[in-house]
Amino acid sequence: MNRKVGIVAVAQTEYEEAKPAWREAEITHQVVEKLSEETGLNFAEDGTGIDATVTCSSDHWDGRTLSDIPHGEVAGAHLRAEEKVSSDGINAVIYAYLQILSGHYDVVLVVATCKESQTVGHIIENLAFDPVYQQKIDLDFLAAAALQANRYIHKYGITPEQRARVVVKNRGNARNNPFAQLRAPVSMDEVLSSPMLAYPLRSLEAKPVSDGACGLILASEEKARKLAKKPVWIVGMGQCYESHYLGDRDLAECDALSLAAKNAYRQAGITDPMRDINLAEISEYCSYQELFWSEGLGFCGKGEGGKLADKGVTESGGKLPVNPSGGILSGNPTLVAGTARVAEVALQLMGKASARQIPKAKTGLAHGTYGPCGQHHAVLVLQA
Amino acid sequence: MANRIAIIGVGQTYHTSKRPDVCIPELCNEAIRAALKDAELTIKDIDAVVVGNMELFEGRYHQDLWQVDYVGSYHKPGFRVTTGGTTGGTLACTAFFCAASRLFDVVMAVTFEKQSEGDSRAGLKTVADPLWDRWISTGAIGTFARLGTWYMKESGATEEHAALVRLKADRNACLNPHAHLKLHLNTVEDVLKSEMLVPPLKRLDMCPTSEGACAIIVASEKKAKKLSRKPVWVKDWIEVHNETRYNRGDPVSLENLEKAALTIYKRNGITNPRRDISMAEIYEPSTWAELVWSEAFHFCEKGEAYKLIERGITNRDGEFPVNPSGGVIATNPIGATGMIRVAEAALQIRDDAGAHQVDRQVKKTFTTAWGGSSWTVAHLLSKTLN
Numbered sequence A: 001m002n003r004k005v006g007i008v009a010v011a012q013t014e015y016e017e018a019k020p021a022w023r024e025a026e027i028t029h030q031v032v033e034k035l036s037e038e039t040g041l042n043f044a045e046d047g048t049g050i051d052a053t054v055t056c057s058s059d060h061w062d063g064r065t066l067s068d069i070p071h072g073e074v075a076g077a078h079l080r081a082e083e084k085v086s087s088d089g090i091n092a093v094i095y096a097y098l099q100i101l102s103g104h105y106d107v108v109l110v111v112a113t114c115k116e117s118q119t120v121g122h123i124i125e126n127l128a129f130d131p132v133y134q135q136k137i138d139l140d141f142l143a144a145a146a147l148q149a150n151r152y153i154h155k156y157g158i159t160p161e162q163r164a165r166v167v168v169k170n171r172g173n174a175r176n177n178p179f180a181q182l183r184a185p186v187s188m189d190e191v192l193s194s195p196m197l198a199y200p201l202r203s204l205e206a207k208p209v210s211d212g213a214c215g216l217i218l219a220s221e222e223k224a225r226k227l228a229k230k231p232v233w234i235v236g237m238g239q240c241y242e243s244h245y246l247g248d249r250d251l252a253e254c255d256a257l258s259l260a261a262k263n264a265y266r267q268a269g270i271t272d273p274m275r276d277i278n279l280a281e282i283s284e285y286c287s288y289q290e291l292f293w294s295e296g297l298g299f300c301g302k303g304e305g306g307k308l309a310d311k312g313v314t315e316s317g318g319k320l321p322v323n324p325s326g327g328i329l330s331g332n333p334t335l336v337a338g339t340a341r342v343a344e345v346a347l348q349l350m351g352k353a354s355a356r357q358i359p360k361a362k363t364g365l366a367h368g369t370y371g372p373c374g375q376h377h378a379v380l381v382l383q384a
Numbered sequence B: 001m002a003n004r005i006a007i008i009g010v011g012q013t014y015h016t017s018k019r020p021d022v023c024i025p026e027l028c029n030e031a032i033r034a035a036l037k038d039a040e041l042t043i044k045d046i047d048a049v050v051v052g053n054m055e056l057f058e059g060r061y062h063q064d065l066w067q068v069d070y071v072g073s074y075h076k077p078g079f080r081v082t083t084g085g086t087t088g089g090t091l092a093c094t095a096f097f098c099a100a101s102r103l104f105d106v107v108m109a110v111t112f113e114k115q116s117e118g119d120s121r122a123g124l125k126t127v128a129d130p131l132w133d134r135w136i137s138t139g140a141i142g143t144f145a146r147l148g149t150w151y152m153k154e155s156g157a158t159e160e161h162a163a164l165v166r167l168k169a170d171r172n173a174c175l176n177p178h179a180h181l182k183l184h185l186n187t188v189e190d191v192l193k194s195e196m197l198v199p200p201l202k203r204l205d206m207c208p209t210s211e212g213a214c215a216i217i218v219a220s221e222k223k224a225k226k227l228s229r230k231p232v233w234v235k236d237w238i239e240v241h242n243e244t245r246y247n248r249g250d251p252v253s254l255e256n257l258e259k260a261a262l263t264i265y266k267r268n269g270i271t272n273p274r275r276d277i278s279m280a281e282i283y284e285p286s287t288w289a290e291l292v293w294s295e296a297f298h299f300c301e302k303g304e305a306y307k308l309i310e311r312g313i314t315n316r317d318g319e320f321p322v323n324p325s326g327g328v329i330a331t332n333p334i335g336a337t338g339m340i341r342v343a344e345a346a347l348q349i350r351d352d353a354g355a356h357q358v359d360r361q362v363k364k365t366f367t368t369a370w371g372g373s374s375w376t377v378a379h380l381l382s383k384t385l386n
Helices: A022-041 A068-074 A091-099 A123-124 A142-156 A160-174 A188-193 A221-227 A255-268 A287-298 A305-310 A336-350 B024-039 B063-071 B083-098 B119-126 B141-157 B159-175 B186-193 B221-227 B255-269 B287-294 B305-310 B332-351
Strands: A005-012 A054-057 A079-083 A107-115 A196-198 A209-218 A232-241 A279-281 A364-368 A374-384 B005-012 B048-052 B078-080 B105-116 B196-198 B212-220 B232-240 B279-281 B364-371 B375-383
Touching: A005 A022, A005 A336, A022 A068, A022 A107, A054 A091, A068 A079, A079 B083, A091 A107, A091 A209, A091 A232, A091 A336, A091 A374, A091 B078, A091 B083, A107 A336, A107 B005, A123 A142, A123 B078, A123 B141, A142 A196, A142 A287, A160 A188, A160 A287, A160 A305, A160 B196, A188 A287, A209 A221, A209 A336, A232 A255, A232 A336, A232 B005, A232 B063, A232 B078, A255 A287, A255 A364, A255 A374, A279 A336, A287 A305, A287 A364, A336 A364, A336 A374, A336 B364, B005 B024, B005 B048, B005 B083, B005 B221, B005 B332, B024 B063, B024 B105, B024 B119, B024 B212, B048 B063, B048 B083, B063 B078, B063 B105, B083 B105, B083 B212, B083 B232, B083 B364, B083 B375, B105 B332, B141 B196, B141 B279, B141 B287, B159 B186, B159 B232, B159 B287, B159 B305, B212 B221, B232 B255, B232 B332, B255 B287, B255 B364, B255 B375, B279 B332, B287 B305, B287 B364
Parallel strands: A054 A079, A054 A107, A279 A364, B048 B078, B048 B105, B279 B364
Antiparallel strands: A005 A209, A005 A232, A107 A209, A232 A374, A364 A374, B005 B212, B005 B232, B105 B212, B232 B375, B364 B375
16 A cells, blocks of 8 residues: 655745845755744654655755755754755655655655855756757757747747736735745736847746745654644656757647646546646746646646636636746745745645635645756645 | 565666766666666666766756656656765665655666766865865865874774775776776785875775766566566665764764664664675775775774775675675766665676676675765665565
C-alpha cells in the first residue's frame, strides 16, 4: 500500500521588490521560524521532530557554490539530511513527497528562497540555453516567452485583451493577499498601454523582480493527523520535460504539461478537471501563460484559453478560480514561485486563505514550471 | 522501513582530463547508454531521469534543461538535485527515493563533471561565506594539507603511509578500465618525490581534475526481480550535512562522517564493520583522507588507520578492500564521483568488476560521498534481499 502524505503547515515571507536588509539565509530563517512556531516542531532526532530538509535555491542567483550551505544551516541541516533541488520550487515539494512515500522519512521541511534583486536575471537565464546555438543569440526566459506568445497568438488567435484580462484579474486578486508584492490593481487600459517589453509582451504582462521565501512541512499520514487539524493531502503528482531546443518544438503546444497533468489526474481520480477541481494556482510568469497552461491542464480545449478568461470562469467568483493569490504576476521570485503555488493551494484547502479564501474548496491544483517556454512542468493535486 | 529497491544497471564513461570531443550532454549520453546496455534495457523502460553535477563549475543554469534530449528525459519526469561534492552520492539517494516511492518503477540517475569548461577552483572558493570565511578560503588543497598535518601529529603516521595509500590506489586504478590516472608507480619514493603543493601535501597525495559521467538504474523490488538477473539490493542510505564555518576551530570536521557511518551501521545491525561489510568504496580526494576517514568510519580504532595500509588489509586482495577501483585519488569527475562509488560497489557485488574484482566474496558494501564542509552521504548495498 502506498503511504499518504499531507501538508501540515505553510509559511511565506512578504514578497518585495528588494530585501536589502536581509541576507538570503535570513529570509529562509524567517520562514523556518514561522513553520516551527506553527507546528511546534524542532529538529529533535528521537522521532518527534523534522527528519530531513529539502532546500531550493540556486548557486547562480546566490552567487555562491553550494548555495544550500547558508539555507541548510538555518533549516536544521546541522549533522542531518539536507538536499537541494535546484529548479522551480514545486519540485522541492514533490521531492519531499517522494522521500516520505519511500518510507525513509516521516516529516520533511521544504524551503525555497531567492533574492532576484541581487543580480541581473538576464545573465543567469541566458546560461540555461545550450551554449552552441541558443545562448549566443542572447535569449533569456522573457525573450523565449515572447517567441512562444507570438506563435500561440498566431496559431489560435489570442487577443491582447484576453492576455490583459489575466493581468487585471490576478492583480485584482493580489489586493486580498497580504504576502503579494504588487497589491495595487491595474486596469485593462493600463496593461494595454504599458511599455513594450518583448513583443508582444508589455511590461505589466511579465512578473516583477522579487525577493522572498516560502516553506512547507510535509508529513506521513499518521504524523500529519497529529500535527495539523486539517492536513492537506497530496493525491496526484505529475512531472514532465519538454525538448530543449526551441526549434524542435511547436511552441504553441504544451504536450509536456498535458502529460504531467494526465499522470496527476490519474492518480487523483480526476476525469473532468473543470468539474473536479475547485481552484488552481498556475505559474504564469507572463500573461499568455495562464491561458496557455489552462489548455495544457485540460481546463479547456486547445486554443480556448482566451475564451476561458473572457467568460470569467477563472475569476475568484468563477467556476474554477485561477490564481486567487494574485499569482506570479503579482510578485514571486523565480524558484520560490512553484513552492508558493503549492502553499497558496494548501492555505485555501485548510480554510486559512483569509480575504482570498475560495469558499468550499476541497480539491486544488498547483502548477510549477521552469526553463524556456515551459520546458519542465510539474503538477500537484491536493485535497482537503 | 523503506520500500525495497535494487540497482539493476550501472554505466560510466572513461575518465580523463579533457574531453573536447563531446559536449556535456553528449558525455552524459555515453554514461546512460552504458547503463542501459548493462541493464539490458532501452530508454523506453525508464520512468524518470534524475540528474546532477556541481552547479556552478561549468556555469550552466538549470543544467538539466540542455541534457533532456541526450539523457532520455524527453517527455519524462525528472529532478535536478545538487549538493556540491556529495552530488553523485546524493543523486543515487534521489534515485532510491524515487524508486522506493512506488510512483516510479525504474529510475535512472545521471551525474557528470566537465571541469575543462569552467574553473573549479574559482567555483570552490565561493563555497565560503562571503562575509566571514571567504578571505581564508583555500579550496580543497588547504583542507587536506591541514588534515595530513593534524593526523601525523595525532597518530604518529608519516608521509610514507600516505604514499602507501597512493601506491594502492594506483595499483587498483591500473586494473580499472574506467580510471583516469594510471601512473604505474613502484615505490614510496615515486610518490614522495612528486611536487610539493602545501606541506605535507604533494601532488600525488591529491586527486586529479577529471571529466566523465556515471549513471545508475534503480528499480522497485518487483521490477528488479523481473528485469534483472543480478539485482544489487539497496539496504539503506543516509545524508549528513552540517553548518559550515571554516573559522570555528575544528581542523578536521569528522563528526559528519562518523555520524553517517554509525547511524547506518546501527540501523542495519552492523557491529563490526570489517567483519559485517565485505568492502568499501569511499570518497577520498586525498591520501590523508583515506587514512583519517577509515577511522571515522570505524574500519579500525582511532589513530590506527596507517596500520591498515601498512599491513595490506585494505588492498584489493586484502581482508577488507577499500577502493579497489583506484578511488577518487585516481579519478575525480566531481559531480559523478559519489555515484561512481555506488556503481563500482554494485559491480563488485555482481562479481562483474573484471580485473579489479576483489579476492574475497562480496556480500555487503559501504559507499560514501563527501563534499561541502565534510558533508557525507553513505549507502549500504547487499547481494541478497534479506
